[in-house]
Amino acid sequence: MPDTPAKSSPGRETSAQLQQYTALELAQALAEKLAIEPNDWHRLNRNRKVRAKEQLAAALVYLLSDQPEEALMRTQQASGWLDHSLTAPPCPTHGPRTR
Template sequence: MSQISPLHDVTTLELAQALMERLTISSCDWHRLKSNRNARASELVAAAMVFLAKNEPQEAQVRLEQAVGWLNKSVSAPPCPTHGKS
């Protein structure tokens, strides 16, 4: 008897959205992970997969280029907008 994968009935878009949800940096982890290059690139690649599943390649490309920027260190986290204000 063959086994059917539990993901058999899940669409590609739903899988991509679940991955994006898992990899998105939450607000409570933002300060800890805002400069983590792997975490930032991972969330952008997951977002790109969602756009590809939605047949929006231009939006996917933007996210992929940003992800590459995190990985090659040409992009850095901006300062927190809530710090330093009086």
């Protein structure tokens, strides 16, 4: 049986199509995709994996924009989310959390 090329889903970019974008443009698109939307903030702001992904995507944008200090800060924040050394501050509109 002969090999058939993989079909791409409608709306999915192929590797060749992605070549038209710069690495910075792709990183910016990824950062936008992984950013927590305002409507999802309260649901996701303490989700460690979501926050780490968001920070690492931002770090990549800063690194590709020749801002290594900002990239390092975002990478450290992502690490803090993953190793539990960082926690979300209380919501400014709801005040500090009480237990």
